[in-house]
Amino acid sequence: MVDKVIEYFNPQPGCIYIDATCGTGHYSRVILEKASGKCKIVCIDKDPRAIMRAKEYLKEFSENIVFIRNGFENLLEVMRKLKINAPSGILFDLGFSCEQISDSSAGFGFRQDGPLDMRFNPESGISAMDVINKFSALELAEIFRKYGELNNSLRIARLICEERKRRKFETTRQLSDFIAAHYSSRKNIHPATKIFQAIRIYVNDELENLFKGLNSAAEILAEGGRIIVISYHSLEDRIVKKFMKETPNIRALLKKPIVPDEYEKRSNPSSRSAKMRVAEVIL
Incomplete structure (x- = not known):
């Protein structure tokens, strides 16, 4: 679903994006490339193994990336310490990378x-x-x-x-x-x-942390900033759907979640159950 992430973020030079589930750093790389390497990325992951892999994968963009070993449930604290205000987009991909599963x-x-x-x-x-x-x-x-x-x-x-x-x-x-x-x-x-x-x-404590992370995202994003969440089971998706429906300053941009097409399901079997929801911050 990388193409859909890029479509709804539409990364621009000079903007700040948060990859709240850094993993291997694949999404961060694509966002940076789309913005011609001129945006800023905050990569967050509590898994030290993931941070190490992402640093190596993204080393050519090191001047544009800050790596933070933490969980997205602490997003507000992380942003305050970095003195970052009003990012343009926050991505939550709640799945596992092949590297995590095979480790x-x-x-x-x-x-x-x-x-x-x-x-x-x-x-x-x-x-x-x-x-x-x-x-x-x-x-x-x-x-x-x-x-x-x-x-x-x-x-x-x-x-x-x-x-x-x-x-x-x-x-x-x-x-x-x-x-x-x-x-x-x-x-x-x-x-x-x-x-x-x-x-x-x-x-x-994944579900409670997801709830905290989503609410933090709604608080810190710029007006018009977007939240993209890719979930992989019904428990996560219910939380995301409820959040986008009931949070006062959040407007869901999709009536139904985006799901992988048949080609992606065949080429990436782990994406079979994925659902992507997108919302925008409003005043």
Whole structure:
């Protein structure tokens, strides 16, 4: 959806744009190129691994970029420290890069074996290992139900609690194999997908942080400044849709979200569930 991001931002020289989910830096690069390298970008990401990759990828634009290791929930604080006012656009891409998923040390995916972590910032907060091995069956079931939208969450939660009495869950493969052996998904997805999603959302407090980040964006953007959000599951999209509908100084520019065309779905399978919403700041 890069072309749509460029279409709705229409990057201009001299303007400031915030890439609130920097990742590899791909969007930042395209924005800079569209503005002939003459705009300013603030790249924010709490994952130190992502910041390192983005710095290398964008090194030719180093004079135009500020890299901030933080979360977009702290957007107001970041902008105050940088003394930046009224940016022209803020982008939230809530998905994962291939690098993040394939980096087994982060523990985000279940197809690569790695430590059961799932934290965007590996130096703070509780890990997925803590959640799986220490929370009660009722607590796990509520996490699976609320953030993974599982109807029979208590059954798998109880099975996990029984299994951890015999051996501690320590790796992503260990947990995903156990889930696959004891839980079947009706949809054409791996049985562990929704449970891993639920744990990751809980560990990183993703939905509350999204709410904070969106409200901060509405507060700091210039008049006519635009917010673009690309979400990947219904929990995120509901928050974004509600925000754009109910925030007084925000006007949604699209009646329905933009979704990937068939070509993009084939060339980038991870984009299949993506929805892009765009809003503008008004007085």
